[in-house]
Amino acid sequence: MSVAGVPTRQARTLPFVRSLARHARTPVHAFEEASAQASGELVRLNMGPFRPYLITHPDHVQHVLKTNQPNYIRAGMFWDPLAPLLGQGILSDGEGWAASRKILQPVFTARYVNSLTESMAGIVTELIDAVVAPGRPLDIAEVMSAVIHPTIVRLFLGATISDADIDRLAPAYDTGVTARSIRLLLPFVPQRFPLPGDGAFKNAIRTIDDVVYPRIHYARARGGDADLVSRLCRAREGEPGADRLIRDDMVAIHGAATETSVTALTWVWPVLDAHPAIAAKVYEEIDRVVGRGPVTMAHLAELTYLRMFVDELVRLYPPGWILPRTVVRTDEIDGVEVAAGSTVVLSPFLTHRLPEFWDRPLEFDPERFAAGGANRHRYAYFPFAAGPHVCLGPHLFLMEALLVIAGILAKYRPVLHGSGPVTPRLASTLRPATGLTMTLVPASRA
Numbered sequence: 180m181s182v183a184g185v186p187t188r189q190a191r192t193l194p195f196v197r198s199l200a201r202h203a204r205t206p207v208h209a210f211e212e213a214s215a216q217a218s219g220e221l222v223r224l225n226m227g228p229f230r231p232y233l234i235t236h237p238d239h240v241q242h243v244l245k246t247n248q249p250n251y252i253r254a255g256m257f258w259d260p261l262a263p264l265l266g267q268g269i270l271s272d273g274e275g276w277a278a279s280r281k282i283l284q285p286v287f288t289a290r291y292v293n294s295l296t297e298s299m300a301g302i303v304t305e306l307i308d309a310v311v312a313p314g315r316p317l318d319i320a321e322v323m324s325a326v327i328h329p330t331i332v333r334l335f336l337g338a339t340i341s342d343a344d345i346d347r348l349a350p351a352y353d354t355g356v357t358a359r360s361i362r363l364l365l366p367f368v369p370q371r372f373p374l375p376g377d378g379a380f381k382n383a384i385r386t387i388d389d390v391v392y393p394r395i396h397y398a399r400a401r402g403g404d405a406d407l408v409s410r411l412c413r414a415r416e417g418e419p420g421a422d423r424l425i426r427d428d429m430v431a432i433h434g435a436a437t438e439t440s441v442t443a444l445t446w447v448w449p450v451l452d453a454h455p456a457i458a459a460k461v462y463e464e465i466d467r468v469v470g471r472g473p474v475t476m477a478h479l480a481e482l483t484y485l486r487m488f489v490d491e492l493v494r495l496y497p498p499g500w501i502l503p504r505t506v507v508r509t510d511e512i513d514g515v516e517v518a519a520g521s522t523v524v525l526s527p528f529l530t531h532r533l534p535e536f537w538d539r540p541l542e543f544d545p546e547r548f549a550a551g552g553a554n555r556h557r558y559a560y561f562p563f564a565a566g567p568h569v570c571l572g573p574h575l576f577l578m579e580a581l582l583v584i585a586g587i588l589a590k591y592r593p594v595l596h597g598s599g600p601v602t603p604r605l606a607s608t609l610r611p612a613t614g615l616t617m618t619l620v621p622a623s624r625a
């Protein structure tokens with residue numbers, strides 16, 4: 180019964196397991212199909228013994244992420260597989276999350292992010308020069324990771340970290356977020372029941388801990404607040420179990436910052452390739468503002484079209500494509516009962532493509548984000564989530580994205596290999612389905 184005495188309806192259930200079987204190679208299509216069938220209605224997805232609610236309507240998103248947020252916690256079948264990696268801090272929920280958020284939120288001030296951006300500009304330029312081999316085929320995800328990962332590691336874990344440790348962390352994180360993807364499709368399998376990928380996952384955590392704990396000890400011994408780990412050491416000084424708490428936040432933030440950024444920036448290149456007129460505008464702006472580089476912080480405010488391009492990029496390809504929550508107490512959304520203990524799944528990927536809220540939703544069009552542009556529902560666009568758990572890094576990400584894209588395009592033009600549309604693959608983040616490759620040719624000759 181609802182609060183007003185009107186009986187609540189049961190959600191319509193869609194035969195999702197059949198769609199998944201039909202789209203076994205591209206499960207993301209099964210989600211798109213379900214969203215089209217639901218058309219904004221709150222539905223359940225029949226996955227055999229598991230029947231999560233699918234939430235796509237912006238009003239419902241607002242209810243779960245903001246209005247009744249404490250009732251929808253980050254725990255349960257989707258989060259538990261990653262808990263040994265992410266720990267009990269900022270990417271968990273409840274008291275551990277609240278304590279971490281209280282420490283981290285004031286750290287990520289505009290002033291701090293700007294200071295990071297200044298250091299980042301130098302690091303990114305240096306890495307692009309080191310990583311880009313012009314004229315040779317490059318694996319796009321590898322190149323993005325080779326630029327972004329060391330940048331974030333040096334900013335967060337300190338400039339003195341060794342290259343060997345940086346090199347160990349990247350594949351360990353990669354394994355950490357992908358090795359247990361199979362559990363996303365089999366969320367009803369208990370954690371104690373072994374599945375392929377579990378061993379690799381454990382090894383990845385061991386490698387990450389081997390690198391991160393010594394950095395915590397080093398930062399504490401040295402003092403100061405030159406990097407994020409030093410700031411966290413200061414904030415948690417004298418707290419029982421501080422090492423573990425700092426480790427959890429460092430690993431969670433690092434994971435949140437790198438995996439999402441690499442994924443987002445991997446999509447830049449197939450999108451430029453598929454939209455020559457938009458690419459021409461991007462190139463024109465970078466040529467005009469930055470010339471042949473290097474990109475500095477002063478250029479970033481002038482890269483207005485590129486900024487719109489990035490906003491549109493994370494609309495169509497939001498790296499955090501799926502946000503699952505567990506329902507604490509039975510609730511009602513729009514007259515539909517949402518049962519305690521069940522899972523609700525929000526998806527920026529699906530909401531950002533709803534024809535009810537977006538004009539030409541599948542068309543890549545940066546102009547949607549022009550200043551004074553369309554008036555849209557506040558919760559129709561949430562690539563960085565919303566409410567109390569809203570991402571801490573949107574500004575940092577934007578600065579990093581502009582530095583990396585403009586840094587590469589100031590010198591080079593991409594030539595993509597392969598043809599046809601690129602589809603996303605199912606993992607905790609929305610990565611392109613296949614290994615994408617491109618050749619970067621000098622811009623002066625393109």
Ligand code: HEM
Nearest residue numbers: 435436439440443498499502562563564568570571572576
């Ligand atoms: C393209 C880049 C990024 C995207 C799309 C993204 C997206 C998101 C999303 C969707 C969430 C909410 C997850 C959930 O509650 O289920 C989140 C949380 C978070 N993100 Fe980001 N993120 C990005 C970059 C970054 C960066 C650069 C940082 C670095 C500081 C960061 C730090 C965090 C943290 C700490 C949280 C947890 C906040 C909390 O629960 O209180 N993210 N992010």
